[in-house]
Amino acid sequence: MSITRTAIALITVIAALGCAADQDPVAPGLAVASPSSATISASSWGPETPPFNNEIILRDVTGNGGFGHVKFRQPNDADRIVNLDTWVRDLAPNAEYRLQRATDTAINDDCTGTNWLTLGRGSVPQTIVTDERGAGRADLFRNLGTTAIGATFDIHFRVIDAGGAVVLESGCYQFVVTQ
Numbered sequence: 001m002s003i004t005r006t007a008i009a010l011i012t013v014i015a016a017l018g019c020a021a022d023q024d025p026v027a028p029g030l031a032v033a034s035p036s037s038a039t040i041s042a043s044s045w046g047p048e049t050p051p052f053n054n055e056i057i058l059r060d061v062t063g064n065g066g067f068g069h070v071k072f073r074q075p076n077d078a079d080r081i082v083n084l085d086t087w088v089r090d091l092a093p094n095a096e097y098r099l100q101r102a103t104d105t106a107i108n109d110d111c112t113g114t115n116w117l118t119l120g121r122g123s124v125p126q127t128i129v130t131d132e133r134g135a136g137r138a139d140l141f142r143n144l145g146t147t148a149i150g151a152t153f154d155i156h157f158r159v160i161d162a163g164g165a166v167v168l169e170s171g172c173y174q175f176v177v178t179q
Contacts (some may be wrong), residue, residue, distance in 0.1 A: 054175065056157050058088070058168035066090045066134075068159055068168045070099065078179055080147065084119055084140040088159060088168065091134045096127040096162050099140060103153040111156035111172035128159070144177050151177045 058068030068088040074080065086099050104113035119140050120126030130136040155175050159168035 054173045056170050056173060058157060058159055058170050060090075060167065061169050062165075062167050064090070064167075066159075066168055070157060070170075072173075072175070074144070074178060076178065080144040080149075080177060080179065082142045082144055084142060085137075086128060086140055087135070087137045088128055088130065089133075089135045091130050091136070091159075091167060092161070093130055093132045093134045095130050095134075097130070097136065097159050097167065098125060098127055099138070099157060099159055101155055101157050103155045105153050107152055107154060107174060109154065109172050109174065111154045113154065113156070116158070147177050149177055149179045 053074065054070075054072040056070035056072050058066075058070065060066040066088065067090055068086065071083070071085040073083045073085070075083070084099065088097060091097065099119045100116045101119060102111065102113035102116045104111060104115075106112065118125040119142055121140060122143055126138055126140055128136045128138040153175060154172050156172050157170040158166050161167055
C-alpha cells in the first residue's frame, strides 16, 4: 500500500513540475519562451545584428512552380568568405542553372542593383544541375576579402537557365560584411 501512495505522490509531483514554466537548462532560474512564442532568426549562425546571414527564398517567375533556397552564411573569422548553400526544386529535369546576385548601396530594402554576377566556387562560376525530378544542389561561396568590413548593401538573387532566362527570383535582403 505504501508503494502505491509513493507512486501516486511521485506522479503528482512530476505532473505539477511539468505544468511549470520551462526552465533554461544552463541558467535554471530563467524561464524559457514556449515554442509558440519563440522568435526564429534568419541570422541564427553568427551575429544577429546587423544582418550577417540570411535565408534567401527564391520564388518562381515562370508560372511553373519552381522554388529555391540559399543559405547565405558568413562565418565569424578573418577570411570573409560567404557560403551559399543553394538548392532548387521543381525546375526542368536534367538541366543546368546558375545563381546570380546583384547589389546596391542605397540601403532601403528596394533592390535596384543590376550588376548581376554569376556565383560559384570563389570567382569560378558554377552550375546547379538538376536531377530527373528537377531538384538540384550546389555548395557555392564568394570571397569578400576585398570588400571593406562594415560595408552594407541591399542584395537580391535570381536563378537563370542555360539560355539566360530568369526562372527564380528573390526579394530584397540586406547584408553587412563582418570579420
